[in-house]
Amino acid sequence: MRILIIEDEKKVASFIKRGLEQESYAVDVCDDGVEGQHYAEVNEYDAIILDIMLPKKGGLEVLKDLKSGGVKAPVLLLTARDTVEDRVKGLNIGADDYLTKPFAFEELLARLRVLMRRGVSGTPVLKFADLSLDPATRRAKRGEVDVELTVKEYALLEYLLRNPNRVLTRTLIAEHVWDQTFDSETNVVDVYINHLRSKIDTKDFSKKLIHTVRGVGYVLKEE
Numbered sequence: 036m037r038i039l040i041i042e043d044e045k046k047v048a049s050f051i052k053r054g055l056e057q058e059s060y061a062v063d064v065c066d067d068g069v070e071g072q073h074y075a076e077v078n079e080y081d082a083i084i085l086d087i088m089l090p091k092k093g094g095l096e097v098l099k100d101l102k103s104g105g106v107k108a109p110v111l112l113l114t115a116r117d118t119v120e121d122r123v124k125g126l127n128i129g130a131d132d133y134l135t136k137p138f139a140f141e142e143l144l145a146r147l148r149v150l151m152r153r154g155v156s157g158t159p160v161l162k163f164a165d166l167s168l169d170p171a172t173r174r175a176k177r178g179e180v181d182v183e184l185t186v187k188e189y190a191l192l193e194y195l196l197r198n199p200n201r202v203l204t205r206t207l208i209a210e211h212v213w214d215q216t217f218d219s220e221t222n223v224v225d226v227y228i229n230h231l232r233s234k235i236d237t238k239d240f241s242k243k244l245i246h247t248v249r250g251v252g253y254v255l256k257e258e
């Protein structure tokens with residue numbers, strides 16, 4: 036899952052980025068409203084964290100333009116000013132939730148998970164065939180076998196599990212699992228798919244779940 040942070044306070048932005056990266060998210064950061072809006076329009080994010088007070092273009096203006104421009108990513112507003120007016124305005128223009136600074140990282144994470152439909156309490160386990168992934172404990176299982184995953188393998192498997200039976204191009208996978216610094220000329224996606232296969236599609240299992248679609252990408256499906 037890939038997240039955009041639009042926040043000019045460097046400390047706050049890097050605090051959120053670090054935390055989210057530890058949770059396996061791919062994260063891009065923009066420090067003004069104009070650049071942030073551009074990023075949100077050209078990339079496909081799973082959620083956007085948007086500060087209200089921003090240089091060049093305010094967060095509420097950015098939000099209005101994103102929503103009227105058809106950007107579908109859920110937006111979590113950040114505000115330093117605990118004013119009812121800003122919040123109401125933001126929610127009216129289409130913000131999905133808001134958080135008042137200062138906040139605990141766990142609080143932000145919980146809100147984001149809700150926005151990305153992971154559920155409020157009792158985070159639902161992602162399942163496909165005999166494969167399962169629990170976002171709360173970050174444990175993966177194939178059948179009764181525990182599978183140890185690295186941060187990127189986890190992110191990749193989560194993306195596949197959220198899009199079963201859908202052919203995912205290398206570009207789509209890269210956009211959701213890696214951040215803006217990703218070099219699309221490399222074969223990193225294929226390399227990580229192979230890492231993942233060596234853990235969940237071993238010969239110990241009768242059915243292969245990750246299939247190659249030649250010249251296109253990959254699909255998680257049962258034969």
Ligand code: CA
Binds near residue numbers: 044086087
């Ligand atoms: Ca700010």
